[in-house]
Amino acid sequence: MATIVGGVASSHVPAIGAAIARGLQQTPQWKPFFDAYGPAQDWLEAAKPDVAVVFYNDHGLNFFLDAMPTFAVGAASEYRNADEGWGLPVTAPFAGDPDLSWRLIEDLVEEEFDITSCQKMLVDHAFTVPMKLLWPDGPPVRVVPIHINTVQHPLPSPERCFRLGQAVGRALERYGDEDRRVVVIGTGGLSHQLDGSRAGFINRPFDKLCLEQIVDEPLSLTHYSVRELVALAGGQGVELLMWLAMRGAVGNRACRVHSHYQVPISNTAAGLLVIEPDCHGEAFALAQGGRGLFDRL
Amino acid sequence: MTELDDLDTPIFDGRAAQLGYPLNAMCFSLNNASNRSLFMHNPEAYFAEYGLSEAQRQAVRERDVLRMIALGGNAYYLLKLANLLGMDVQDIGAQQTGLSRADFQAKLQAQGA
Numbered sequence: 001m002a003t004i005v006g007g008v009a010s011s012h013v014p015a016i017g018a019a020i021a022r023g024l025q026q027t028p029q030w031k032p033f034f035d036a037y038g039p040a041q042d043w044l045e046a047a048k049p050d051v052a053v054v055f056y057n058d059h060g061l062n063f064f065l066d067a068m069p070t071f072a073v074g075a076a077s078e079y080r081n082a083d084e085g086w087g088l089p090v091t092a093p094f095a096g097d098p099d100l101s102w103r104l105i106e107d108l109v110e111e112e113f114d115i116t117s118c119q120k121m122l123v124d125h126a127f128t129v130p131m132k133l134l135w136p137d138g139p140p141v142r143v144v145p146i147h148i149n150t151v152q153h154p155l156p157s158p159e160r161c162f163r164l165g166q167a168v169g170r171a172l173e174r175y176g177d178e179d180r181r182v183v184v185i186g187t188g189g190l191s192h193q194l195d196g197s198r199a200g201f202i203n204r205p206f207d208k209l210c211l212e213q214i215v216d217e218p219l220s221l222t223h224y225s226v227r228e229l230v231a232l233a234g235g236q237g238v239e240l241l242m243w244l245a246m247r248g249a250v251g252n253r254a255c256r257v258h259s260h261y262q263v264p265i266s267n268t269a270a271g272l273l274v275i276e277p278d279c280h281g282e283a284f285a286l287a288q289g290g291r292g293l294f295d296r297l
Numbered sequence: 298m299t300e301l302d303d304l305d306t307p308i309f310d311g312r313a314a315q316l317g318y319p320l321n322a323m324c325f326s327l328n329n330a331s332n333r334s335l336f337m338h339n340p341e342a343y344f345a346e347y348g349l350s351e352a353q354r355q356a357v358r359e360r361d362v363l364r365m366i367a368l369g370g371n372a373y374y375l376l377k378l379a380n381l382l383g384m385d386v387q388d389i390g391a392q393q394t395g396l397s398r399a400d401f402q403a404k405l406q407a408q409g410a
Contacts, residue, residue: 064325083329195366197363
């Protein structure tokens with residue numbers, strides 16, 4: 001069976017990838033941001049996932065306007081990154097988990113999520129940057145990328161994305177072919193806006209509210225319409241959709257292991273969140289055991 | 298393009314996607330390094346190849362980001378073009394808000410306080 005060890009949400013700003021490529025992690029400008037990922041890395045090392053299901057939004061690497069799926073699930077044995085046109089170095093390929101992918105696809109369609117399945121799928125910075133932040137030496141996990149359209153409106157609603165996550169969570173629980181320890185990742189956000197004369201918009205109070213409520217009261221965030229979310233979080237802050245999908249997959253109860261919030265990273269309010277499906281899991285044990293996981297928070 | 302009420306926020310919807318298709322297709326092609334060279338070598342020929350409207354060509358010639366968006370450009374695709382033209386997200390933000398780059402960055406910093 002598959003066990004969901006927890007969920008992680010992280011911003012994926014390209015400037016982070018550029019800072020990693022230039023080795024700037026310990027410079028005064030970047031150190032607080034990169035240091036915040038230490039507890040998340042420690043938690044992953046303790047939780048020992050062997051698969052990451054990653055909700056992310058393609059920004060024009062794999063998908064274009066000729067055919068834009070609302071939800072697309074990777075079903076490849078390998079996922080490659082490629083040139084996005086702005087100079088980020090191309091990362092090593094990521095190993096897939098096609099058996100698990102197809103089981104997710106079958107169960108999602110059974111639950112009336114009419115997803116697009118992709119046996120070839122390039123993954124962009126929205127996938128590669130969080131992977132690099134969480135596993136600087138390369139991910140020791142196989143991956144299942146799930147793309148959510150945030151390019152072309154109409155976008156799926158917050159509630160629909162949360163329910164997609166719930167369906168993924170149920171499919172993982174039903175998966176019985178082999179043992180899997182799964183971490184669910186949602187990338188993007190938090191508030192930011194790149195376009196229009198409101199460019200540079202950041203909404204710190206709303207971000208703080210999201211970071212709080214997504215753990216204990218995620219349903220308080222799913223009632224927003226996409227337009228309300230755009231108004232509150234900015235045109236591209238709508239990427240909260242991926243966080244909500246992650247949260248849906250983790251299950252009804254969750255507890256916070258770690259979070260971080262920093263403004264700005266490039267034009268964006270950067271957020272990081274690590275949660276576990278219940279409050280007595282590994283992070284709790286680690287904290288009780290005095291490993292110091294919480295000392296750095 | 299539809300504006301979101303009074304929030305100066307473009308919504309890239311079906312109308313924008315249809316109007317902006319040639320412009321966005323051109324930007325999408327710039328993922329490819331040899332296409333970037335072709336564009337830089339002869340932008341006018343590149344505009345023609347992708348069938349940009351005269352208004353879209355003029356907006357690109359003038360590096361006018363708000364105009365490109367009004368003509369159906371999508372922020373994510375336009376970033377690829379902007380990068381090739383030596384503009385990053387702060388430059389674009391500054392231009393769209395009528396601020397200097399330094400003032401735009403100061404505005405971002407202030408929101409973190």
